[in-house]
Amino acid sequence: MKQHRMRLIEQNQPAPGIMRMIFKAPDLARNSRPGQFVQIRVTDTFDPLLRRPFSIHRTHSNGTIEILYRIVGRGTRLMSRTRPGVRLDGMGPLGNPFQTEGNFSTALVVAGGMGSAPAFMLIDTLLKTGKSIHFFWGVRCDDEFFHLEWLRSSGVELHLACERGDTGHQGLITDILEPMMNRYPDSKGFVCGPKPMLEKMQRMIRTFPIPWEVSLEEKMACGVGVCMGCAVRVGQKIQMVCSDGPVFDLREVDFGS
Amino acid sequence: MAVDLQVRLGSLVLKNPVLTASGTFGYGVEYAGYFDVSRLGGIVTKTITLEPREGNPMPRTAETFAGMLNSIGLANVGADCFIKEKLLPLEPLDTAVMVNIAGSSPDEYEKVALKVAAHERVDALEVNISCPNVNKGGLAFGTDPEITREVVRRVRETTVKPLIVKLTPNVTDITAIAQAAVEGGADALSLINTVLGMAVDIETRRPLLARHVGGLSGPAIKPIALAKLYQTVRAVSVPLIGIGGIMTWQDALEFIIVGATAVQAGTLHFVDPCGAVKIIEGIKTYCDEKGIGDLSSIRGSMEDGGA
Ligand SMILES: Cc1cc2nc3c(=O)[nH]c(=O)nc-3n(C[C@H](O)[C@H](O)[C@H](O)COP(=O)(O)OP(=O)(O)OC[C@H]3O[C@@H](n4cnc5c(N)ncnc54)[C@H](O)[C@@H]3O)c2cc1C
Numbered sequence: 211m212k213q214h215r216m217r218l219i220e221q222n223q224p225a226p227g228i229m230r231m232i233f234k235a236p237d238l239a240r241n242s243r244p245g246q247f248v249q250i251r252v253t254d255t256f257d258p259l260l261r262r263p264f265s266i267h268r269t270h271s272n273g274t275i276e277i278l279y280r281i282v283g284r285g286t287r288l289m290s291r292t293r294p295g296v297r298l299d300g301m302g303p304l305g306n307p308f309q310t311e312g313n314f315s316t317a318l319v320v321a322g323g324m325g326s327a328p329a330f331m332l333i334d335t336l337l338k339t340g341k342s343i344h345f346f347w348g349v350r351c352d353d354e355f356f357h358l359e360w361l362r363s364s365g366v367e368l369h370l371a372c373e374r375g376d377t378g379h380q381g382l383i384t385d386i387l388e389p390m391m392n393r394y395p396d397s398k399g400f401v402c403g404p405k406p407m408l409e410k411m412q413r414m415i416r417t418f419p420i421p422w423e424v425s426l427e428e429k430m431a432c433g434v435g436v437c438m439g440c441a442v443r444v445g446q447k448i449q450m451v452c453s454d455g456p457v458f459d460l461r462e463v464d465f466g467s
Numbered sequence: 468m469a470v471d472l473q474v475r476l477g478s479l480v481l482k483n484p485v486l487t488a489s490g491t492f493g494y495g496v497e498y499a500g501y502f503d504v505s506r507l508g509g510i511v512t513k514t515i516t517l518e519p520r521e522g523n524p525m526p527r528t529a530e531t532f533a534g535m536l537n538s539i540g541l542a543n544v545g546a547d548c549f550i551k552e553k554l555l556p557l558e559p560l561d562t563a564v565m566v567n568i569a570g571s572s573p574d575e576y577e578k579v580a581l582k583v584a585a586h587e588r589v590d591a592l593e594v595n596i597s598c599p600n601v602n603k604g605g606l607a608f609g610t611d612p613e614i615t616r617e618v619v620r621r622v623r624e625t626t627v628k629p630l631i632v633k634l635t636p637n638v639t640d641i642t643a644i645a646q647a648a649v650e651g652g653a654d655a656l657s658l659i660n661t662v663l664g665m666a667v668d669i670e671t672r673r674p675l676l677a678r679h680v681g682g683l684s685g686p687a688i689k690p691i692a693l694a695k696l697y698q699t700v701r702a703v704s705v706p707l708i709g710i711g712g713i714m715t716w717q718d719a720l721e722f723i724i725v726g727a728t729a730v731q732a733g734t735l736h737f738v739d740p741c742g743a744v745k746i747i748e749g750i751k752t753y754c755d756e757k758g759i760g761d762l763s764s765i766r767g768s769m770e771d772g773g774a
């Protein structure tokens with residue numbers, strides 16, 4: 211938990227509307243675990259005022275970290291125009307990571323939309339543990355897929371779905387996951403994605419007794435558990451997504467709908 | 468000669484005038500990993516109520532131009548848990564601890580005050596009669612001089628420790644409330660709490676906050692805070708603590724020049740966790756460069772006329 215002057219060394223666009231930033235930030239790279247996030251100050255001025263939270267997408271042994279983000283508003287638009295050499299102020303690593311250790315032989319990683327951002331660091335970490343990995347990746351349009359060749363060559367079993375395009379299944383990722391789930395009794399599931407997908411996942415796993423971890427998102431102000439702004443009900447208790455999560459037991463989350 | 472930043476709030480001596488605002492600094496140690504909290508003049512805790520509170524429905528924060536709205540709803544662990552768990556980590560800190568309290572009736576204010584003020588680590592109470600995000604108590608009390616006087620009087624009876632009363636800007640005449648608080652026994656006043664505000668998503672046509680309205684904070688409210696301070700300085704003679712949109716040392720000095728004895732930074736922590744320390748450094752440098760030996764020589768030193 212620290213403040214870092216992260217130097218942007220590269221920014222590119224792996225898919226339309228989606229940007230990847232690569233920062234030199236050795237401390238952060240060394241200490242981050244999958245599922246954790248960084249609160250980035252997008253400007254030196256006070257408008258936009260608040261930091262923006264982003265999952266750590268990947269870290270590398272050369273002291274760099276990557277974040278992957280979709281341009282959705284003022285903050286991300288400003289970020290997309292940031293040039294290499296500029297230093298951005300990032301607080302992190304924040305939150306609690308996915309638990310990748312344990313007695314399971316197969317990991318089911320499920321990502322929808324920008325859920326791919328934390329999913330890659332999770333996969334990087336799982337690969338080192340020698341577990342077999344099934345990656346269920348759903349996007350709106352198939353031009354949002356990237357790194358598919360690398361994933362395949364790393365031995366990750368890919369299951370793709372898109373609502374538009376012709377890569378993989380035409381539809382939702384949950385469509386292909388549901389009939390397959392019972393094939394992997396000795397497994398652990400990890401899921402990150404938009405709320406409707408998470409709610410559907412929660413219903414689907416009722417009859418599938420493996421542990422499932424979920425990474426949640428909420429609007430954040432402080433990112434460190436002081437403002438009480440990012441509340442969610444988990445297992446009857448009010449928890450803060452930023453400091454008690456963002457990773458929770460999927461079965462215990464109250465999506466409140 | 469280096470400036471002496473020490474200031475007094477009643478019987479309480481602060482090593483410098485920069486404090487943290489309630490609700491933006493947790494229970495005092497959450498930011499300890501980012502800077503040495505003992506450098507602050509003091510910390511003000513999240514509002515403590517008699518019973519634990521979960522707070523309002525989500526969403527309860529939203530960003531607006533140069534500001535943010537919140538309707539947290541005084542989510543806190545409650546007085547008993549606060550005393551049992553949250554005070555101990557504050558023991559080793561070399562800074563003043565002020566506990567912000569609230570209740571839904573004068574009776575409840577008195578009960579929380581009794582529990583909290585007795586503890587040795589508590590240097591002062593800040594009485595929150597100005598929260599816009601609860602149905603009972605809060606703003607409803609801080610907009611009525613009679614109830615203000617009554618609440619403060621009841622809390623006053625529980626302790627001899629310094630009593631700070633925190634005022635809302637959401638009134639026609641802040642000086643009437645300020646005077647009532649002083650009559651009730653306040654040793655100092657802090658102002659302002661958040662400004663009632665709102666924002667709407669035009670796509671969904673829903674308000675950004677589940678509770679529709681909330682409290683605006685951040686740079687956007689600084690001019691409002693300065694004007695309220697300016698009015699209050701003329702109406703009462705107790706020390707005043709300026710709050711509202713303080714992001715830089717220059718902002719803090721504006722409040723001091725208008726007449727604040729101390730200042731609180733709130734939303735700043737979310738933007739820059741080390742921001743309060745930078746304010747202390749900035750004030751020091753400003754005073755040293757101008758040969759100011761003591762903050763009292765610039766406090767309330769505002770000249771007439773426009774710049
Ligand atoms: C723990 C966490 C990790 C995240 N990781 C990623 C990531 O890896 N990649 C990525 O693209 N996005 C991620 N997000 C979402 C990201 O923070 C928001 O997209 C971003 O803050 C929007 O900023 P903006 O100024 O561009 O948009 P704004 O102008 O603020 O808002 C534009 C839209 O984005 C939504 N939004 C704003 N803030 C958030 C938020 N904190 N969470 C969700 N939606 C928000 C608003 O509701 C609005 O619809 C994450 C959020 C959290 C809480």
Ligand SMILES: Cc1cc2nc3c(=O)[nH]c(=O)nc-3n(C[C@H](O)[C@H](O)[C@H](O)COP(=O)(O)O)c2cc1C
Pocket residue numbers: 431437439488489490491513514537539541567595598633659660661683684685686688710711712713731732733734735
């Ligand atoms: C997220 C948030 C929570 C707050 N909670 C409290 C609170 O519990 N009690 C209180 O007296 N003021 C609370 N406040 C108000 C602040 O203490 C302060 O008066 C206000 O934010 C204006 O200062 P600022 O512009 O520096 O933030 C809160 C403010 C914010 C932004």
Ligand code: FES
Pocket residue numbers: 429430431432433434435436437438439440441450451452453
């Ligand atoms: S964002 Fe402030 S508590 Fe989570």
